[in-house]
Amino acid sequence: MVTKSRSNITDNDLGKCICVSFPLHERELIEDLDQLANQEFISRSQYIRRMIRTAKQTSKSINR
Numbered sequence: 001m002v003t004k005s006r007s008n009i010t011d012n013d014l015g016k017c018i019c020v021s022f023p024l025h026e027r028e029l030i031e032d033l034d035q036l037a038n039q040e041f042i043s044r045s046q047y048i049r050r051m052i053r054t055a056k057q058t059s060k061s062i063n064r
Contacts, residue, residue: 020048
């Protein structure tokens, strides 16, 4: 059996999971998220990251 060793890798290098909550009166946003992500053939997580990157880039261009 071959074992692979990792050097200089910490827990932070492996990613991080967060919980996103939706209030009861906005639960339909979860379905909206799923539909939007499915339209682009990506996961919820990928869609949220993409939206954050887009918002960040928009914010940078506005603040220039």
